[in-house]
Amino acid sequence: MTSALRANKLAKTFRKPFMGTRVEAVKGVSFVVETGEVFGYIGPNGAGKTTSIKMIVGLIFPTSGTASIFGTRAPSPEAMSRVGFLPENPYIYPYLTPREFVSMCARLSGVSSSDLSRKVERVIDRVGMTEAIDRPVQALSKGMTQRVGLASALVHDPDLLILDEPMSGLDPIGRKDVRDLILDERARGKTVFFSTHILSDVETLCDRVCILKKGEVAVSGKLDELLANTSRVVEIALDGVSAQLRGKLSERGWSGKSMGDHFVLEVPAGPVVREVISAAYESEAAVVSVTPKRETLEKIFSRTL
Numbered sequence: 001m002t003s004a005l006r007a008n009k010l011a012k013t014f015r016k017p018f019m020g021t022r023v024e025a026v027k028g029v030s031f032v033v034e035t036g037e038v039f040g041y042i043g044p045n046g047a048g049k050t051t052s053i054k055m056i057v058g059l060i061f062p063t064s065g066t067a068s069i070f071g072t073r074a075p076s077p078e079a080m081s082r083v084g085f086l087p088e089n090p091y092i093y094p095y096l097t098p099r100e101f102v103s104m105c106a107r108l109s110g111v112s113s114s115d116l117s118r119k120v121e122r123v124i125d126r127v128g129m130t131e132a133i134d135r136p137v138q139a140l141s142k143g144m145t146q147r148v149g150l151a152s153a154l155v156h157d158p159d160l161l162i163l164d165e166p167m168s169g170l171d172p173i174g175r176k177d178v179r180d181l182i183l184d185e186r187a188r189g190k191t192v193f194f195s196t197h198i199l200s201d202v203e204t205l206c207d208r209v210c211i212l213k214k215g216e217v218a219v220s221g222k223l224d225e226l227l228a229n230t231s232r233v234v235e236i237a238l239d240g241v242s243a244q245l246r247g248k249l250s251e252r253g254w255s256g257k258s259m260g261d262h263f264v265l266e267v268p269a270g271p272v273v274r275e276v277i278s279a280a281y282e283s284e285a286a287v288v289s290v291t292p293k294r295e296t297l298e299k300i301f302s303r304t305l
């Protein structure tokens, strides 16, 4: 099956002509988003996420490198007709209402007049904006404006959604709505590529991730594999721990947190777990729980940077 999106050594250097300064915002970034996947594009502020996205959708020219969408060179009209795009800070004409703005976007995307008003109303309902459908956009809050931006990205039922920080400005319910919407799109066979700073959203939504660092890919791959390859730890909670046992454990380098005679420690998965449990039994402490813990994306992220 053709990949939904391919970035091939995309690079962008911004130059200030008179000052002679250069910013190498993106330095040869390559990744592949397979059809039907949810792909998370993450990295700290200034890592080059928005610049890469702008090159893919044709808002700026790459200094070098190419992108393709469903096998077609992007940003050709043919490739872009299959894309719904939400920019980082969507600009929505302030004197239009959500109904008017989304209708305009639908017309520009080739939605036929016969279907137009039904499709616009349905998509505005999907992003939870029905109540404000006829209010001028300038009277909407930041999160509501973000929702209208999402509606305009979705109205022509694109095969690939490219969303630059779709959860930005949304309240917790709004964020959940967007997460559900992304999962709905995937269930319908659509592909979603989004950038974000919210790592827990990436962990719950994404099949594949790419971590960008100073314009370069630092880590990329299937989320399951990235998390599985990390060193696993096991949390052991003990009750009735004597000072002697605590001393014995810390002598072996296994220190933890204690509250009275309750003691919780994290050790590497493997034979150490058995050793700690044996030591606990020998000194008549009770083993309350033994919980394998997977490393979080946040840990991988902070180790990468």
Ligand SMILES: Nc1ncnc2c1ncn2[C@@H]1O[C@H](COP(=O)(O)OP(=O)(O)OP(=O)(O)O)[C@@H](O)[C@H]1O
Residues within 6 Å of the ligand: 014, 015, 023, 024, 025, 043, 044, 045, 046, 047, 048, 049, 050, 051, 052, 088
């Ligand atoms: N038009 C421009 N002219 C000069 N430098 C630019 C321009 N646009 C972006 N940059 C620089 O390129 C780098 C990458 O910026 P970019 O907006 O792509 O980061 P980002 O990963 O999207 O960050 P954030 O998480 O804050 O949105 C930054 O150093 C930024 O200052």
Ligand SMILES: [Mg+2]
Residues within 6 Å of the ligand: 049, 050, 051, 088
């Ligand atoms: Mg950005």
